[in-house]
Amino acid sequence: MPAPEHFDAIVVGAGQAGPALAARCVKEGLRVALVERDRLGGTCVNTGCFPTKTLYASARAMHLARRGAEFGFACGDVQVDMRRVKARKDEIVDAARTGLESWVRGLQGLEWITGHARFAAPGQLRVGERLLAAPKIFLDVGTRPAHPPLPGIADVATLDNVSALELEEVPRHLVIVGGSYIGLEFAQVLRRFGAEVTVVERSPRFLPREDEDIAAEIRAILEAEGVRFRLGAECMAFERAGAGVRLLLECQAGEPAVEGSHVLLAMGRTPNTDDLGLDAAGIATDTRGHVVVDDQCRASVEGVWALGDCNGRGGFTHTAWNDHEIVVDHLFGSRTRGLGQRIPCYALFIDPPLGRVGKTEQEVRADGTRALLATLPMRRVGRAKESGETQGLMKVLVDADSRQILGASLLGLNGDEVVHSLLNAMTAGVPCTALEKAVPIHPTVSELLPTLLHGLAPLASPAPA
Numbered sequence: 498m499p500a501p502e503h504f505d506a507i508v509v510g511a512g513q514a515g516p517a518l519a520a521r522c523v524k525e526g527l528r529v530a531l532v533e534r535d536r537l538g539g540t541c542v543n544t545g546c547f548p549t550k551t552l553y554a555s556a557r558a559m560h561l562a563r564r565g566a567e568f569g570f571a572c573g574d575v576q577v578d579m580r581r582v583k584a585r586k587d588e589i590v591d592a593a594r595t596g597l598e599s600w601v602r603g604l605q606g607l608e609w610i611t612g613h614a615r616f617a618a619p620g621q622l623r624v625g626e627r628l629l630a631a632p633k634i635f636l637d638v639g640t641r642p643a644h645p646p647l648p649g650i651a652d653v654a655t656l657d658n659v660s661a662l663e664l665e666e667v668p669r670h671l672v673i674v675g676g677s678y679i680g681l682e683f684a685q686v687l688r689r690f691g692a693e694v695t696v697v698e699r700s701p702r703f704l705p706r707e708d709e710d711i712a713a714e715i716r717a718i719l720e721a722e723g724v725r726f727r728l729g730a731e732c733m734a735f736e737r738a739g740a741g742v743r744l745l746l747e748c749q750a751g752e753p754a755v756e757g758s759h760v761l762l763a764m765g766r767t768p769n770t771d772d773l774g775l776d777a778a779g780i781a782t783d784t785r786g787h788v789v790v791d792d793q794c795r796a797s798v799e800g801v802w803a804l805g806d807c808n809g810r811g812g813f814t815h816t817a818w819n820d821h822e823i824v825v826d827h828l829f830g831s832r833t834r835g836l837g838q839r840i841p842c843y844a845l846f847i848d849p850p851l852g853r854v855g856k857t858e859q860e861v862r863a864d865g866t867r868a869l870l871a872t873l874p875m876r877r878v879g880r881a882k883e884s885g886e887t888q889g890l891m892k893v894l895v896d897a898d899s900r901q902i903l904g905a906s907l908l909g910l911n912g913d914e915v916v917h918s919l920l921n922a923m924t925a926g927v928p929c930t931a932l933e934k935a936v937p938i939h940p941t942v943s944e945l946l947p948t949l950l951h952g953l954a955p956l957a958s959p960a961p962a
């Protein structure tokens with residue numbers, strides 16, 4: 498066993514929380530080791546947000562070009578060139594990672610160590626031949642695509658969010674297992690690139706976390722583009738089928754198998770905690786392998802924190818970033834911030850996107866809160882009509898007594914941006930009546946938020962069938 502090398506802090510994982518936290522620690526005078534086994538930037542930069550949103554942009558541009566006649570131009574048959582799509586993606590991702598690398602290299606007091614870290618004992622991590630020790634250890638190890646051990650899975654070629662980003666040809670028929678964020682974002686993009694796409698989802702209810710009206714509209718948007726769904730169909734096994742793949746399904750209705758040229762697994766995420774040697778340090782995890790943390794991201798052992806996706810409290814880049822802010826606040830700041838203060842928000846980046854904040858209608862109903870509800874179809878929004886993008890609806894819920902905004906689902910043109918007006922009002926704690934006094938810019942989607950709020954009416958009880 499080599500002698501331990503002592504640092505003031507060790508950060509494991511250079512995803513979304515790790516580098517920023519390491520940078521703050523060195524700014525405060527700490528000597529820090531930042532250990533990353535793969536590429537700086539983690540999932541978001543390399544295999545998540547950045548690359549998928551560049552593909553989204555290519556797919557959206559093609560989609561609009563195909564609608565050229567509606568906008569008054571002709572550009573012939575629009576065909577994807579996947580190599581160029583991928584090259585554009587690689588250029589943007591590489592630039593983001595290179596920028597991060599040069600920033601990290603320039604941080605005085607930080608040593609960037611490439612390798613896999615694993616606990617050897619409490620307060621000590623082994624990285625290759627080295628043994629690192631520190632009184633503060635921050636875990637930002639993220640998640641990876643789940644590859645459940647289903648029969649036949651090892652005998653067929655499967656894609657996941659990492660390998661699908663390397664495609665240089667469009668699959669003839671892509672079968673996607675899992676109809677959640679990853680599945681739906683890839684489904685629309687690959688469909689727009691020209692693939693046949695079938696999504697297999699075991700839940701009989703499409704997007705069960707979202708309200709039924711929102712989920713139904715998303716399904717209609719994707720089906721209108723030719724994405725096919727097999728709901729209530731659990732993928733149980735895989736077989737080779739010629740050059741392609743056959744999935745054997747457990748389902749109440751429809752064919753018990755589906756075949757495609759390629760299969761993409763979007764069946765959830767597995768925390769990267771199983772190869773961290775957590776037992777050697779006595780660090781508790783939950784049944785899914787997430788590190789158990791308190792409101793300040795502290796793990797069950799003194800001197801260890803877990804941030805980002807590996808603590809199971811977020812699942813997004815912005816929540817990982819917020820975890821770092823909370824930890825920084827507790828180490829060097831006012832010690833007033835906590836996970837419990839976070840207002841849930843996210844976007845589902847299909848086109849048009851869904852911007853979500855706070856509670857859904859189904860959650861408000863389950864709480865029994867006396868609430869007001871308003872909805873507005875995007876076809877009544879001037880800017881959406883002018884843009885020829887009238888799919889979707891906006892929906893907001895407000896507390897009937899305090900008029901505080903409880904939540905919103907904005908599915909439609911710029912819904913991922915417009916939702917921030919409501920997030921900001923919720924964060925500031927102002928009632929929705931404050932927004933009604935604003936004079937928004939014309940013509941924008943946001944200018945319809947006061948109109949939406951004017952339509953608030955008591956939430957019908959029970960929910961209409």
Ligand SMILES: Cc1cc2nc3c(=O)[nH]c(=O)nc-3n(C[C@H](O)[C@H](O)[C@H](O)COP(=O)(O)OP(=O)(O)OC[C@H]3O[C@@H](n4cnc5c(N)ncnc54)[C@H](O)[C@@H]3O)c2cc1C
Nearest residue numbers: 510512513534539540541545614638639805806812813814
């Ligand atoms: C396809 C896809 C699209 C997404 N799109 C969005 C989006 O649009 N918006 C959004 O908010 N979120 C999105 N996400 C989620 C987002 O990418 C994650 O929430 C975010 O990256 C989490 O950051 P993190 O720091 O927790 O972990 P990660 O970014 O996963 O970083 C963890 C790092 O730890 C390293 N590591 C792991 N174990 C060890 C070890 N033992 N030793 C050394 N290093 C280790 C890994 O190599 C990795 O670099 C997407 C995810 C996917 C998969």
Ligand SMILES: NC(=O)c1ccc[n+]([C@@H]2O[C@H](COP(=O)([O-])OP(=O)(O)OC[C@H]3O[C@@H](n4cnc5c(N)ncnc54)[C@H](O)[C@@H]3O)[C@@H](O)[C@H]2O)c1
Nearest residue numbers: 675676677678679697698699731732763764765812844846
């Ligand atoms: N827009 C965004 O912010 C964004 C985009 C992509 C990914 N992400 C991140 O990635 C995570 C989502 O990853 P995901 O979509 O892989 O996971 P998920 O857990 O959200 O969904 C997995 C889906 O697969 C289905 N499934 C699982 N096993 C199945 C089987 N055998 N047969 C049929 N269906 C099956 C589940 O019912 C579920 O709907 C999010 O929690 C988020 O952290 C975020």
